Amino acid sequence: MVLSCEDVSLGYEGKPVVEHLNFRLEQGDYLCILGENGSGKSTLMKAILGLKSPMQGMLVRGEDLKANEIGYLPQQTVTQRDFPASVQEIVLSGFLSKRGMRPFYNKEERKIAQKNMKRLEIEPFMKKCYRDLSGGQQQRVLLARALCATSKLLLLDEPVAGLDPRVTAEMYELIQKLNREGITIIMVSHDTQAAAQYANKVLHVSDKPEFFDSKEAYLKSAIGRQYADYATTREEGV
Structure with a gap:
């Protein structure tokens, strides 16, 4: 086990942003975290990095993973x-x-x-x-x-934001190569297509109970189909 999230709720000033998160990652997993803006994705990343404490529940790192052994690629200003x-x-x-x-x-x-x-x-x-x-x-x-x-573990927050399609594809391929070399990946994204192509697990956070399962199960789920349609509509500017 690399990381386990056990009934975790996160928020600010006593007000929860995301509640009752549960997932478990093994070495070599590639997790894509999906969800709308404000759903708690970045807050969860901060908690994994040890920069924020859960209001409830526990985030447990594997025995051989220390807090300063997590690589982080943030969004740039x-x-x-x-x-x-x-x-x-x-x-x-x-x-x-x-x-x-x-x-x-x-x-x-x-x-x-x-x-x-x-x-x-x-x-x-x-x-x-x-x-x-x-x-x-x-x-x-x-x-x-x-x-x-x-x-051991890379956290990537929207790693292709602002990149053109060719460079985006190159970045995704590069991340997949690192994953194949044994590095566990956690990637925050709005890109359901990337999740479908590269990740093996998907966590969808929202104000409703979250979804965590294989990418195959996610793409067949109601929330997966709904979010894919929403993301496509937003990209087309409809």
Whole structure:
């Protein structure tokens, strides 16, 4: 077991945003979290990262998964996209939580960072300024940083937001490749098609009892069909 969510309710100032969440992930799972804006997806991510405590229930990590061994790729703000640091510096920052009081990155950390840059095909521009990169390249840099924090569990919050269709497909394929290498994936998304193609489990959060099961069961469920129709209509601007 990598992560277990047991009757968890989350909220702010005593007011619940999402209630009675239950799911369990094993090593190598690929979970897609779906739901409308404000349904509690990002709040759940914060709880998994240990940044927010449940109002009720328990989030239990596997025995070999520590809080600082979870890689996180957040949604970027406009200001963050303009960050004036080199690609290498940003990738290395994935080790900050493990570095503790050490003033410098050690040889092993630099070696792993180099490996992850090569792994994500961003090594050729490791000396470039992050803000000069394309949106797709920036996402690869942030993913490489997340991989420096973990080899076990990646949390991805809308990892393809704002990317064009070709770069979106490349990013999804890259994430799937990491999953096939044994990394457990939790991805927040609005994209039911991506869930259908890549995930093996789906968690749908809403103001009604949540859905958690295989992607096959989700696509056949009433909430799955309803959400797929809603998402398609929204994308078409109807």
